[in-house]
Amino acid sequence: MQSDCKQCPFNSKAAATLSDCSFEQLSENHLVLSFKKGDSIIKQGMYSTNVVFLRTGLAKIHLQGPYHEQIVRVVKSPTYLGLPTTFGDKINQYSVTAITEAEVCFIDVHVFQKILNENREFSNEIIIELCQNELESFHRCANRTQKLIRGNMADALLEFADKIFISDTFTIPLSQAELANLVDTSRESVSRVLTEFDKDGIIKMTGKKIEILNKKSLKMISQNG
Amino acid sequence: MQSDCKQCPFNSKAAATLSDCSFEQLSENHLVLSFKKGDSIIKQGMYSTNVVFLRTGLAKIHLQGPYHEQIVRVVKSPTYLGLPTTFGDKINQYSVTAITEAEVCFIDVHVFQKILNENREFSNEIIIELCQNELESFHRCANRTQKLIRGNMADALLEFADKIFISDTFTIPLSQAELANLVDTSRESVSRVLTEFDKDGIIKMTGKKIEILNKKSLKMISQNG
DNA sequence: AAGCCTTTGTGATGTGCATCACATTATATA
DNA sequence: TATATAATGTGATGCACATCACAAAGGCTT
Structure with missing residues (x-):
């Protein structure tokens, strides 16, 4: 299922800076799927070439620790997920599971990369978000x-x-x-x-x-x- | 003290993709300083408008936890430090201290941002590095x-x-x-x-x-x- | 509604590690 | 070389919390 991304009410702050052309590319190259509570959105260990945009709902980011499952954090829409997979070796290093009903957009990596390259503001926003995540991780872990x-x-x-x-x-x-x-x-x-x-x-x-x-x-x- | 960045042997993988013009900007807008073991390079809570490039030496990233100091990790040159500060509110959210002799380049944020915008490959490399940090944090914390x-x-x-x-x-x-x-x-x-x-x-x-x-x-x- | 499986409440027991306390050895400073 | 200061080694004690072991309650399914 496709849809017009420009009309999407969950348009992130980052996405708001995209050019019309980029919006069109997004609209034509993504898939919107619905998930129920408990459904797996991203699975640790699996190959993936999609960036995931959580459009609505809540999800948990979790991974297999040495002795038991660890929930890293609970995230709320709208947010991007799976960036490390996209920019890494394409193997998911953690899982994401819906903990409420959720709508998710799957965007092809190549399209995402292209858009990133063509929109400075957008890539800046992504960098900012990643930096914030890093800080949050540090403090969360210390606490x-x-x-x-x-x-x-x-x-x-x-x-x-x-x-x-x-x-x-x-x-x-x-x-x-x-x-x-x-x-x-x-x-x-x-x-x-x-x-x-x-x-x-x-x-x-x-x-x-x-x-x-x-x-x-x-x-x-x-x-x- | 300035120096020609293009000749710098500690030129990061990311920096290797820079245009000659960007190299020139870098060379003209940075400061190289030497630190001794124990010297503070970045101080939590302080205002800063510099990106830090650890050119030689080792450093510890640490922050004040609720009850005691926490060392987040030990980093090795060459690496960028203080990106979250740069892209955040300009207040350092953690400290970095040299644990061996170290040489450090201080790059003005505006110059860094400009270079980032003008060199796609470079900003991609930065994103990749940030993503890797995130994954590492997750696993480190779980362990x-x-x-x-x-x-x-x-x-x-x-x-x-x-x-x-x-x-x-x-x-x-x-x-x-x-x-x-x-x-x-x-x-x-x-x-x-x-x-x-x-x-x-x-x-x-x-x-x-x-x-x-x-x-x-x-x-x-x-x-x- | 009966039966099954999952989730939650709560006591009893054990243990990994922090904390305290101090001895001992390195390192810095005068 | 003496003297203060910091860094380390090692025992004794206590406690926060995991683990075990059930009981009770909710939520499914048929």
Whole structure:
């Protein structure tokens, strides 16, 4: 399925700088697919020659660690995915899986490269995004390894509220086992910490729904133990 | 101090694609400085409008974590540093410190940006490098958090041997306290593990010099506990 | 609604490693 | 050469968290 990229409401900031000609190339050389929760969008170890643009929905970036699956981060549309594969050896070094319904554009590498070369602003935006990712990785990694579980769980909840859902009430589209892989703990610890937070009146859990009642406390926990 | 960049023997793969004109711009708009071990090249929190090219020597990329300093990784010349600062808010988000004698070129951002825009190959190379960094970060982070100390120490030693010094005998230009910040442990654990490895005949320590005697064992330890 | 599989809650137990504490050895400085 | 300072080695202790082991509850499927 093709579509007119210029009309796409999820046109990224980077894409906004493209020439009409480039838009046309994009429109004619991409594929839009729909994914259901749990569907694999990018699979670690597989060959691929597409750049992926997550148009709508949420996804998890994850990879096989030495002992268990590791969720690197949760991403929100609109965003590009799989750039390292595209510019590397074409073998996906990580997986991306939809954690909500999602629409995804697959763009052929050669087209993407061509557009990149013909649009300076666009390639600058891509570089900027990659740099931001690098910084985020650094800080995320330092935090995860230095903080205790309660701190990391607090961070995760705050990120869902402030970055992903932009709301203090949300339903995390991950099981506790997945949360554990995101926060670097065991499933059991996730359960324990969440019920602790609930008992302390910091959050309110109703089924899988979470409401943050006391953001200040969460931030305190994030900073101390 | 200026110099002719085209003659620079540490001309990166990326730079090799530059036009003569760009080389001239580079030559006229950069500064070469020498650093001694321990000197700060980039300082977290400081304003900066320079891209840094590490021409010779080794450096550590490090940042302030929530509880203690964290060494993100050790880098080897030739390599660019501080790109995220350049393309971000111009405030350094991490520090870089020389861990051996080092020569460094400071290139003005505007010149660098201009060269980037005028040389597609060059900007492609930069994108590729950033993508590789991202992948490396992912894997490094997954390993560090999942493996036990012995495994992480083994990885560190293997990296020094295979990636940094390209030799099984080397002197790590870091104190054990710094190694601890690199490997996510305590100084004491670093000491204990190293003496363990030495007693087991896996490495031979002579002062600060380390000789890897049994690389197979190190790889085993890296994979298991 | 019955049965099955997945997800979640919670106690009991064990352990890897941080932390503390101090001895010992290198390195720098006067 | 003496003296302060930093870097290392090594034991003893404690604790955060993984792991194990079930029970309970939700969500499927037929």
